[in-house]
Amino acid sequence: xxxxxxxxxxxxxxMLEDKKYSTLKDILVTMNPADIAAIFAVLEDPxxxxxxxxxxxxxxxxxxxxxxxxxxxxxxxxxxxxELKEVLDELYVDDAADLVEEMPANVVKRILRxxxxxxxxxxxxxxxxxxxxxxxxxxxxxxxxxPHMTVEExxxxxxxxxxxxxxxxxxxxxxxxxxxxxxxxxxxxxxEDDEMRIEDLMITNxxxxxxxxxxEEVARxxxxxxxxALPVVDNENRMVGIVTFxxxxxxxxxxxxxxxxxxxxxxxxxxxxxxxxxxxxFKNRIPWLMLLMVSATFTGMIITGFEDALAAQAALTAFIxxxxxxxxxxxxxxxxxxxxxxxxxxxxxxxLPRVIWKxxxxxxxxxxxxxxxxxxxxxxxxxxxxGNQEITLMVDAVVCVALFVTVLLAKLxxxxxxLAAKAVKLDPAVxxxxxxxxxxxxxxxxIYFMVAQLLLKM
Amino acid sequence: xxxxxxxxxxxxxxMLEDKKYSTLKDILVTMNPADIAAIFAVLEDPxxxxxxxxxxxxxxxxxxxxxxxxxxxxxxxxxxxxELKEVLDELYVDDAADLVEEMPANVVKRILRxxxxxxxxxxxxxxxxxxxxxxxxxxxxxxxxxPHMTVEExxxxxxxxxxxxxxxxxxxxxxxxxxxxxxxxxxxxxxEDDEMRIEDLMITNxxxxxxxxxxEEVARxxxxxxxxALPVVDNENRMVGIVTFxxxxxxxxxxxxxxxxxxxxxxxxxxxxxxxxxxxxFKNRIPWLMLLMVSATFTGMIITGFEDALAAQAALTAFIxxxxxxxxxxxxxxxxxxxxxxxxxxxxxxxLPRVIWKxxxxxxxxxxxxxxxxxxxxxxxxxxxxGNQEITLMVDAVVCVALFVTVLLAKLxxxxxxLAAKAVKLDPAVxxxxxxxxxxxxxxxxIYFMVAQLLLKM
Numbered sequence: 001x002x003x004x005x006x007x008x009x010x011x012x013x014x015m016l017e018d019k020k021y022s023t024l025k026d027i028l029v030t031m032n033p034a035d036i037a038a039i040f041a042v043l044e045d046p047x048x049x050x051x052x053x054x055x056x057x058x059x060x061x062x063x064x065x066x067x068x069x070x071x072x073x074x075x076x077x078x079x080x081x082x083e084l085k086e087v088l089d090e091l092y093v094d095d096a097a098d099l100v101e102e103m104p105a106n107v108v109k110r111i112l113r114x115x116x117x118x119x120x121x122x123x124x125x126x127x128x129x130x131x132x133x134x135x136x137x138x139x140x141x142x143x144x145x146x147p148h149m150t151v152e153e154x155x156x157x158x159x160x161x162x163x164x165x166x167x168x169x170x171x172x173x174x175x176x177x178x179x180x181x182x183x184x185x186x187x188x189x190x191x192e193d194d195e196m197r198i199e200d201l202m203i204t205n206x207x208x209x210x211x212x213x214x215x216e217e218v219a220r221x222x223x224x225x226x227x228x229a230l231p232v233v234d235n236e237n238r239m240v241g242i243v244t245f246x247x248x249x250x251x252x253x254x255x256x257x258x259x260x261x262x263x264x265x266x267x268x269x270x271x272x273x274x275x276x277x278x279x280x281x282f283k284n285r286i287p288w289l290m291l292l293m294v295s296a297t298f299t300g301m302i303i304t305g306f307e308d309a310l311a312a313q314a315a316l317t318a319f320i321x322x323x324x325x326x327x328x329x330x331x332x333x334x335x336x337x338x339x340x341x342x343x344x345x346x347x348x349x350x351x352l353p354r355v356i357w358k359x360x361x362x363x364x365x366x367x368x369x370x371x372x373x374x375x376x377x378x379x380x381x382x383x384x385x386x387g388n389q390e391i392t393l394m395v396d397a398v399v400c401v402a403l404f405v406t407v408l409l410a411k412l413x414x415x416x417x418x419l420a421a422k423a424v425k426l427d428p429a430v431x432x433x434x435x436x437x438x439x440x441x442x443x444x445x446x447i448y449f450m451v452a453q454l455l456l457k458m
Numbered sequence: 459x460x461x462x463x464x465x466x467x468x469x470x471x472x473m474l475e476d477k478k479y480s481t482l483k484d485i486l487v488t489m490n491p492a493d494i495a496a497i498f499a500v501l502e503d504p505x506x507x508x509x510x511x512x513x514x515x516x517x518x519x520x521x522x523x524x525x526x527x528x529x530x531x532x533x534x535x536x537x538x539x540x541e542l543k544e545v546l547d548e549l550y551v552d553d554a555a556d557l558v559e560e561m562p563a564n565v566v567k568r569i570l571r572x573x574x575x576x577x578x579x580x581x582x583x584x585x586x587x588x589x590x591x592x593x594x595x596x597x598x599x600x601x602x603x604x605p606h607m608t609v610e611e612x613x614x615x616x617x618x619x620x621x622x623x624x625x626x627x628x629x630x631x632x633x634x635x636x637x638x639x640x641x642x643x644x645x646x647x648x649x650e651d652d653e654m655r656i657e658d659l660m661i662t663n664x665x666x667x668x669x670x671x672x673x674e675e676v677a678r679x680x681x682x683x684x685x686x687a688l689p690v691v692d693n694e695n696r697m698v699g700i701v702t703f704x705x706x707x708x709x710x711x712x713x714x715x716x717x718x719x720x721x722x723x724x725x726x727x728x729x730x731x732x733x734x735x736x737x738x739x740f741k742n743r744i745p746w747l748m749l750l751m752v753s754a755t756f757t758g759m760i761i762t763g764f765e766d767a768l769a770a771q772a773a774l775t776a777f778i779x780x781x782x783x784x785x786x787x788x789x790x791x792x793x794x795x796x797x798x799x800x801x802x803x804x805x806x807x808x809x810l811p812r813v814i815w816k817x818x819x820x821x822x823x824x825x826x827x828x829x830x831x832x833x834x835x836x837x838x839x840x841x842x843x844x845g846n847q848e849i850t851l852m853v854d855a856v857v858c859v860a861l862f863v864t865v866l867l868a869k870l871x872x873x874x875x876x877l878a879a880k881a882v883k884l885d886p887a888v889x890x891x892x893x894x895x896x897x898x899x900x901x902x903x904x905i906y907f908m909v910a911q912l913l914l915k916m
């Protein structure tokens with residue numbers, strides 16, 4: 001699929017270079033906006049307006065929505081006022097609001113000047129909601145019906161209004177702007193009697209969100225209930241817009257990416273990898289690296305503090321990386337599991353005791369099996385095979401006891417910290433691998449040296 | 459939202475205990491199947507059939523689909539043949555196929571015996587496709603139209619057939635079972651002339667998948683094109699089913715979870731965290747822990763090999779954790795970024811040279827800034843503030859040069875390995891933090907000691 005598409009992509013770019021405009025146009029009109037947008041993404045800047053002007057009006061607008069902000073800006077700067085107006089008239093309100101959010105101030109001014117008054121009002125309304133809220137995600141275009149309408153009247157209204165609405169399949173029954181119920185086109189089409197009233201057909205156990213609901217929560221609800229769209233109401237239960245499933249899919253993907261980036265010790269990025277500049281990558285990556293590098297001062301201090309002990313038992317130094325590594329891995333396993341479960345709303349802070357009990361038992365089994373395997377490995381590989389004569393039975397025991405305790409503590413720290421972050425309204429994803437590893441590194445060293453002092457009587 | 463729901467949940471469980479069945483029933487019928495299923499999840503086993511029998515037939519089936527496999531099995535074992543048949547008759551074919559996949563063999567036999575012959579055939583057809591393929595995800599129930607039909611005939615057909623179909627909003631135009639085009643209910647409702655033929659109205663630039671397309675690819679396509687459903691065809695372009703957006707959302711969520719688990723050094727799990735037993739958590743976590751523990755033998759060997767050098771310059775030991783930690787973090791930043799970009803199809807193997815060039819430049823800036831900060835930190839904090847007299851200008855220089863080289867190599871390894879995995883058709887997510895960290899740990903030690911030998915002339 002993907003490879004076949006790349007061949008098409010190259011062929012089309014070639015046609016543009018060869019100025020075979022009419023053939024190119026014939027092919028473009030058979031294509032999907034998302035695929036056409038992908039061609040713009042690989043095109044050199046000067047060619048972008050050229051290709052765009054080949055598209056028929058509606059397809060041009062649909063493609064425009066799918067394009068990268070850089071390319072959109074380039075096009076708008078090249079548009080005449082008239083061209084800009086034509087594109088804007090074809091956009092859905094939520095897409096227009098997204099566009100306005102991405103553009104620099106002077107471009108935004110031009111857009112708002114060319115948008116018709118109704119759209120300008122709606123854009124401004126959407127822009128006033130906090131970023132990442134249902135209000136900023138919604139579209140204000142939906143089909144609204146009245147309770148007293150008949151099925152026939154409702155279908156007629158959809159046919160008249162529907163052409164401009166993003167989704168017509170779920171209709172919202174309102175009275176004095178308050179949301180009363182929901183009717184799907186399926187219900188309307190399958191209704192046995194055309195004279196039936198909407199109020200007798202509509203579903204009234206409504207699930208709605210408010211304009212300030214977080215977009216992650218909105219996406220989760222759409223996915224949970226398998227709805228095409230969710231109604232958005234204001235504080236007085238007045239209907240103000242809808243969020244559609246395609247926006248929810250994008251939110252889900254973006255939120256998963258954000259979690260993954262934070263788990264990897266980076267600031268969340270706005271752009272795709274290939275579109276990010278080296279400077280942007282640097283800015284997202286350096287803060288955690290710097291913080292963790294500086295916080296490693298503690299591990300350094302611990303080692304310096306035990307320098308004499310290490311000099312007396314030189315064999316101990318060789319196992320420091322293994323201990324810290326296994327501790328770090330154990331801790332990040334737990335933290336990653338808990339963070340994901342929190343993201344998917346499968347866990348809440350009240351589950352803390354259950355989580356701790358589960359992690360303790362898992363850690364005891366993991367730690368025991370690892371310690372046993374480690375004991376055998378050190379004896380067979382490090383001592384007998386590699387001939388490290390400094391390894392005694394006691395040294396081996398010190399390493400394995402320390403390993404067991406480290407795994408236990410690492411899993412507890414890894415499980416508790418994300419839940420604690422959630423409790424104080426921080427993003428749990430901050431408490432992921434790099435952070436946990438740094439804490440566990442220091443912990444595992446302390447445990448190691450304490451066990452060594454105890455067992456080796458240093 | 460969530461907290462309010464927990465109160466409702468508790469109130470309903472209380473009503474069940476108090477045997478207030480008719481009040482309970484009145485409340486349940488106003489609720490959403492997904493929310494009712496959540497109540498079953500917290501209910502004690504003996505109460506499950508009791509509550510289930512309070513639900514009206516259709517709502518019972520819809521709730522059944524949303525329940526956890528354990529609870530479904532418990533219910534089926536308690537059903538009479540007649541009750542089982544009633545539930546099955548209300549299920550969509552893809553939900554029934556999902557159910558059959560989850561149940562043990564003897565339960566499956568009972569299900570297939572009670573399903574009507576048509577459903578049994580469809581279930582068997584879906585089960586024959588490989589797991590995680592479009593074929594196993596699809597439903598065989600969709601509205602099919604013929605090219606020569608008029609808009610009026612088409613709407614009539616939808617009204618007659620639609621009640622059993624999972625989505626009626628996208629209709630598939632077939633001729634001799636071959637997929638010819640797509641018509642949406644929106645197109646039908648907004649058509650200006652009821653006598654217009656479907657073949658003149660349908661979209662023919664079709665996007666479809668085959669039964670063997672991977673479910674991740676299917677989900678990505680649904681999300682990219684914002685479709686409600688994607689048609690699934692066999693090798694001869696004959697229409698066999700559709701995949702709907704709600705299934706795609708679930709796939710996206712599951713695949714992101716799987717990637718995150720693998721990035722955290724675990725085997726992917728089938729169950730949610732709270733539903734997983736300690737034994738299952740252990741089985742998913744121990745393989746990587748064991749592998750990484752054993753592979754740390756290399757870091758141990760490297761340290762043992764340089765034991766004399768370390769004894770001569772004791773200050774060097776204190777910086778081992780910082781070096782390894784910073785290297786590990788740098789590497790996992792790159793690997794996590796690349797793995798996610800590969801998952802979202804934003805990168806392909808052919809981008810390798812661009813990725814390497816981007817990572818080199820990012821690493822040089824990151825490495826330079828970190829080394830500079832580290833140099834100052836060691837001098838000001840470790841030497842002057844903490845009074846570690848073993849630190850000389852040369853020791854400080856060794857640490858910082860090693861740090862720079864480590865960051866550079868870590869970022870390269872982190873970026874290249876996931877792409878290499880992709881090239882040989884392995885899952886790139888395997889090449890995530892724990893794996894990269896282990897390689898980078900050994901690398902950073904080698905670099906450290908080599909730089910030390912060079913600069914300190916040991």
